[in-house]
Amino acid sequence: MNHLKDSLIELITQTSTNLPPDVRAAMGLALEAETPNTQSSQALGIIATNIDMAHEDVGPICQDTGMPTFAVHTPISVNQIHVKRAIREAVAETTRRGKLRPNSVDSLTGKNSGDNLGEETPVIHFEQWEENEIEVKLILKGGGCENKNIQYSVPCELDHLGRADRNLEGVRKCILHAVWQAQGQGCAPGAVGVCIGSDRAHGYVLAKNQLFRTLDDVNSIPELAKLEAEVMDEANRIGVGAMGFGGKVSLIGCKIGVANRLPASYFVSVAYDCWAFRRLGVRLDASTGAITRWLYRDPNEAVQRMARAEGLPLTGREVVLTAPLSEEVVRSLRVGDVVLISGEVYTGRDAVHAYLMKNPPPVDLHGAVLYHCGPVMLKQGDGWVVKAAGPTTSSREEPYQATVIEKYGVRAVIGKGGMGAKTLAALKKSGAVYLNGIGGAAQFYARTVQEVLGVHLMDFGIPEAMWHLRVKDFAAIVTMDAHGNSLHADVERATGAKLAELQEV
Numbered sequence: 001m002n003h004l005k006d007s008l009i010e011l012i013t014q015t016s017t018n019l020p021p022d023v024r025a026a027m028g029l030a031l032e033a034e035t036p037n038t039q040s041s042q043a044l045g046i047i048a049t050n051i052d053m054a055h056e057d058v059g060p061i062c063q064d065t066g067m068p069t070f071a072v073h074t075p076i077s078v079n080q081i082h083v084k085r086a087i088r089e090a091v092a093e094t095t096r097r098g099k100l101r102p103n104s105v106d107s108l109t110g111k112n113s114g115d116n117l118g119e120e121t122p123v124i125h126f127e128q129w130e131e132n133e134i135e136v137k138l139i140l141k142g143g144g145c146e147n148k149n150i151q152y153s154v155p156c157e158l159d160h161l162g163r164a165d166r167n168l169e170g171v172r173k174c175i176l177h178a179v180w181q182a183q184g185q186g187c188a189p190g191a192v193g194v195c196i197g198s199d200r201a202h203g204y205v206l207a208k209n210q211l212f213r214t215l216d217d218v219n220s221i222p223e224l225a226k227l228e229a230e231v232m233d234e235a236n237r238i239g240v241g242a243m244g245f246g247g248k249v250s251l252i253g254c255k256i257g258v259a260n261r262l263p264a265s266y267f268v269s270v271a272y273d274c275w276a277f278r279r280l281g282v283r284l285d286a287s288t289g290a291i292t293r294w295l296y297r298d299p300n301e302a303v304q305r306m307a308r309a310e311g312l313p314l315t316g317r318e319v320v321l322t323a324p325l326s327e328e329v330v331r332s333l334r335v336g337d338v339v340l341i342s343g344e345v346y347t348g349r350d351a352v353h354a355y356l357m358k359n360p361p362p363v364d365l366h367g368a369v370l371y372h373c374g375p376v377m378l379k380q381g382d383g384w385v386v387k388a389a390g391p392t393t394s395s396r397e398e399p400y401q402a403t404v405i406e407k408y409g410v411r412a413v414i415g416k417g418g419m420g421a422k423t424l425a426a427l428k429k430s431g432a433v434y435l436n437g438i439g440g441a442a443q444f445y446a447r448t449v450q451e452v453l454g455v456h457l458m459d460f461g462i463p464e465a466m467w468h469l470r471v472k473d474f475a476a477i478v479t480m481d482a483h484g485n486s487l488h489a490d491v492e493r494a495t496g497a498k499l500a501e502l503q504e505v
């Protein structure tokens with residue numbers, strides 16, 4: 001099996017950097033369907049450019065490369081211990097090469113292992129089969145969308161949709177609710193894998209397994225094929241849109257499986273995946289470990305470019321901001337403004353925010369732009385290079401953000417998915433704004449970084465450290481302003497009303 005590790009390294013690298021053709025096709029349709037010159041179409045334009053950049057540079061499509069999850073089938077003669085060891089070595093090596101972000105954190109100490117190895121990391125599901133080859137499928141699903149997974153114990157009452165009963169009509173309501181509750185926080189447009197039945201724990205596994213089906217796959221069970229088509233149609237009438245900006249395309253795939261259940265339980269488990277739907281697979285020669293065939297992609301077919309134009313189509317109405325920012329400039333911004341930020345920004349996410357609640361910042365944050373981002377960074381000589389740097393889900397910082405803004409004078413927060421009422425009130429009181437970047441556009445934003453000026457709080461690990469960056473023309477949209485307006489609250493209200501229209505069919 002002397003080729004096994006190299007084959008797995010190639011599988012991980014391709015999965016992280018090259019979106020499979022079925023997802024590209026679905027995103028191409030989303031681009032065509034969206035109304036031109038809307039915020040959603042601008043977001044889709046950046047996403048398309050980012051997909052191309054990731055492929056060209058062999059860089060991570062999104063900086064959050066998720067919990068690597070492998071589904072492996074082996075012939076009876078193959079030693080699964082050897083396969084597991086090779087997977088772990090390949091994961092560590094691709095992390096070292098910057099294809100995966102160091103993402104494995106000890107849940108008790110908070111320490112990042114640095115190589116994506118740790119207790120139950122990566123996730124590997126083995127199964128034997130009667131074929132002669134080994135099959136390895138891999139999915140990389142980041143935390144933003146993973147946090148939007150949801151499980152319903154039916155019957156239940158759902159916001160805007162009323163009661164969901166123990167039948168396919170109830171399942172339909174649960175899935176529509178799942179898409180709605182994700183809003184832009186899971187980097188819409190997304191795809192859902194669904195399991196009807198099973199128990200709580202296995203239901204989630206089976207829901208995620210549905211994401212191994214291609215997006216154009218038609219369910220072999222006619223009732224479920226019909227339900228998948230109905231959900232696709234209805235979910236795309238709710239109006240969540242790309243990044244939750246409001247728009248025509250909210251869902252690019254719905255795949256539903258079914259499993260037996262206990263008489264007392266009826267679970268509908270939903271695995272929500274973002275547009276950066278990274279899933280590939282290989283067949284391997286069982287004696288050498290060499291790749292005999294790719295799944296989901298044909299390496300001999302040229303990869304089609306996604307982008308119709310390069311990056312954000314500029315209108316000339318963009319507001320140019322130079323950080324640090326003054327209160328006057330910030331108070332002049334309104335929801336809907338597109339901004340281009342240049343100057344110094346600091347990254348800060350979960351660990352940094354928790355730290356700032358009890359400790360003074362290691363730098364002066366007055367007028368600062370704070371970027372919710374956990375980048376992929378590689379050490380080169382004495383310096384650092386940014387390999388991927390898109391925004392992370394901001395709602396996780398809601399318990400801290402108002403204090404950080406008011407106490408330290410932060411003027412702008414960049415993230416994705418929006419924040420809540422407490423932060424909105426702090427923006428108004430202190431004169432600050434929330435800027436929504438395009439989630440997952442890790443290569444696009446990495447190219448706006450001109451220089452890594454330094455790093456603080458490195459004890460938290462690479463993604464959680466406070467990186468000091470100089471950026472140029474970092475594009476984002478004002479979605480919460482200093483006048484009490486929130487696009488996120490508006491879209492949530494409007495989509496809730498649309499959802500109510502779908503209560504009964």
Ligand code: SF4
Pocket residue numbers: 062063064065066141142143144145146185186187274275276390391392393439440441
């Ligand atoms: S695209 Fe968004 S949800 Fe998906 S992994 Fe990246 S940051 Fe997370």
